[in-house]
């Protein structure tokens with residue numbers, strides 16, 4: 001008999017932005033000066049789906065995008081979602097000095113302090129890029145992912161939903177972006193399908209606590 005999955009976690013990577021270019025996947029290509037598009041409707045649509053199904057997510061937010069969007073962050077928290085630090089300027093941390101790394105993280109946390117009254121306790125390095133120096137210079141759990149949905153581009157909703165439901169496993173971290181309506185539509189199918197399979201949605205900090213820091217997608221500070 002299959003035991004219930006106890007620590008499924010769904011992560012949504014939120015790249016706030018401006019301009020019309022797409023958010024290239026954080027997973028693949030670093031590219032200086034790229035812009036991150038976030039259609040105005042995208043966030044409320046995603047929130048509505050999370051709220052409809054009473055599940056949470058973790059949103060990794062750029063510090064440079066907090067100003068003027070404080071209400072959005074407050075709604076995230078009101079829904080039980082976690083807000084993670086995605087650096088201030090979407091920098092490739094592996095190219096920065098210790099001091100610059102610290103500034104990217106600290107400036108972002110200062111914005112969260114201002115908007116929410118507390119800093120973030122987890123960091124997602126842009127593009128998933130990190131090395132030994134980044135781990136030393138950024139003394140927070142570094143959150144990566146185990147399922148990459150490539151949903152930053154428009155995707156067929158049924159295909160996207162099927163892929164996520166098929167790839168989900170206990171303790172997984174699913175990378176999604178908040179800029180395509182196909183993501184929100186797929187979520188509306190993915191969430192009940194995974195709940196029916198016994199998965200439970202938790203924030204990344206809950207996942208870290210549930211796995212005692214042994215989650216595959218998370219590099220703990222000071223860890224090997």
Ligand SMILES: [Zn+2]
Nearest residue numbers: 015026126127
């Ligand atoms: Zn990103």
